[in-house]
Amino acid sequence: MKSIMLEDRWRKGPWTPQEDKLLAEHVNLHGGGRWNSVSKLTGLRRSGKSCRLRWVNYLRPDLKRGKITPEEESIILELHASWGNRWSAIARSLPGRTDNDIKNYWRTHFKKSTSPSKNNVEKKPKAQLLTQQQDEEMRMTMTMNEVERVAVAHDMQQEMAYVYPFTGMLQGGSPDGSISDGSSEEEVSWGGLWHLDI
DNA sequence: AACCAAGTCAACCGCAGGGGT
DNA sequence: GACCCCTGCGGTTGACTTGGT
Structure with a gap:
């Protein structure tokens, strides 16, 4: 009872x-x-x-809200290749998107066609993942190409509107x-x- | 117009880790 | 140090929508 x-x-x-x-x-x-x-x-x-x-x-x-843009998609692809299913980490690189959004997007768009890259994404201790994540974030900010920079800036503008x-x-x-x-x-x-x- | 399959999205579940006592 | 509670994360499910036949 x-x-x-x-x-x-x-x-x-x-x-x-x-x-x-x-x-x-x-x-x-x-x-x-x-x-x-x-x-x-x-x-x-x-x-x-x-x-x-x-x-x-x-x-x-x-x-x-609204659909994932091609720019966001490319970021998701790149980060997923590095981090695997660390959705929350990927979401942090995409302002305004949630891990759930990205997870759903990945499942519907990529899971069937491509097997997720499992390089670097085997189960690791969280601390190790964190360091790797920080490294990757650094790398992302340093290697983000011009298109993506523009996209991010554009996203920021859109975000304000939302x-x-x-x-x-x-x-x-x-x-x-x-x-x-x-x-x-x-x-x-x-x-x-x-x-x-x- | 009706049916079915595929796609989308919100929400739940179980687990792990961190912090407090 | 052990235990408990809370939070966050990733996986999964199920309802609803959309598109095709």
């Missing part, structure tokens, strides 16, 4: 706009981290893990003072899936 109640403690499945709003407001007020306390402080019936994932993969204001509407919402609410009134374009990107009540 008790285990059933414990399992029942956390809600699962797609997030509702209300939950998103609560989480975004909480992170806006208190910052990220301490995810396990989020449910207590907000009343959300979501695990800390779930909250963190939702924030990182969807609500974060600096997220870039960021501001969202940060505006998160930091002070949307111009009309609400997360969504259901009529804004934002509502579209907030997902048609979620129009279900808790």
Whole structure:
């Protein structure tokens, strides 16, 4: 019985706009981290893990939406060749993209056609991976060709365009003072899936 | 128009590592 | 030093969408 109640403690499945709003407001007020306390402080019936994932993969204001560009794709290819499936590390080199984005992209675009390079990517102690990662990051910044530099600069511009509407919402609410009134374009990107009540 | 396969994406799970006690 | 808790990561799954027949 008790285990059933414990399992029942956390809600699962797609997030509702209300939950998103609560989480975004909480992170806006208190910052990220301490995810396990989020449910207590907000009343959300979501695990800390779930909250963190939702924030990182969807609500974060600096997220870039839309398709992976050819420039980003080439960066992914290069970094994956060096690092293998270190998605979070690769994501750090692609501002606005999450490890989940990249992982999904890789799976759908490359996994079938090319077997991932496993050079340098055998299981290694984390510390070793970190040093290698730092080396690679250094190398990336030094060897990034001109096309990629332009691409990154371009991405930064695009990113700003994405960021501001969202940060505006998160930091002070949307111009009309609400997360969504259901009529804004934002509502579209907030997902048609979620129009279900808790 | 209906069906099916492939593609896409959000979310969950299990594990490992780090920090605090 | 051992233990516990929290966080982050990578793998996987399942629902939904899109495109082809």
